[in-house]
Amino acid sequence: MLVKNWMSKNVITLGVNDSLPTAAKLQKQYSIRALPVLEKNALVGIVTSGDIKRASASDATSLGIHELLYLTGKILVKGIMTKEPVTVLPSMGIVEVAQILLKHKINSVPVINEDKRLIGIITQSDIFKVLISLNGSEMRGIDFCFQIQDYPGSIKEVTDIIRSHSGRIASILSNYEKAPAGYRNVYIHVFQTDRQNFKSLKEALLVETKVIYILDYLEETQEIFET
Secondary structure, three states, X not given: OEHHHOOEOOOOOEEOOOEXXXXXXXXXXXXXXXXEEEEOOEEEEEEEHHHHHHHOOOOOOOOOHHHHHHHHHHOEHHHHOEEOOOOEOOOOEHHHHHHHHHHHOOOEEEEEOOOOOEEEEEEHHHHHHHHHHXXXXXXXXXXXXXEEEOOOOHHHHHHHHHHHOOOEEEEEEEEOOOOOOXXXXXXXXXXXXXXXXXXXXXXXXXXXXXXXXXXXXXXXXXEEOOO
16 A cells, blocks of 8 residues: 555645735635645645644734734745655555654645655545555444464464355454464454354354454444453
8 A cells, every 4th residue: 555546646735925814815725734734735734724723823822813914914934834844755555654643743744756846735635545455344244353273374264264154354453462472363344244144154253263343334333342
């Protein structure tokens, strides 16, 4: 999963000499939390919703509305932007970008090419879309979570049971977080399974594997077997 396949290419930007009201208007109009700032087509900064709030006049001020509008109109983007913002390349992986967002506690990051020109932006929402795509959740079905022993072929033993009951597998994910030593957690999304097959499938899985939970998006039910 590469950045270039998930980033937004039509980026709303600001110029260094744009005013604070302009930035606030664009943020509200397009419902975005970060606006890259350009100078002579080069990325020189970024303005976030937090920057705009901090730069805006306090509600507690005794100034009149016209005075406030005049003063905020004098504030330029170059005075409130974060200079030299964190950036990523289009060839980077989505997981690496997610780690960058967490590390810097930011909601989005500009994407630049080798010439350091802005070519896109990738946001938390884009990361969520990737997660949904990886899970296969757009194909509504059933999520299974298993705790299985970590040896070659252990996942295949589970998938063979699912396929033997005519279950179609949309995705398989796994991790070791909070799993005992020698085990892993495996998450499998199954779709296009009729209810009769699902009943026998569930019975077989409960006998042959350690099922942690089953989330049935078709029947909107949850079964938690382990916490």
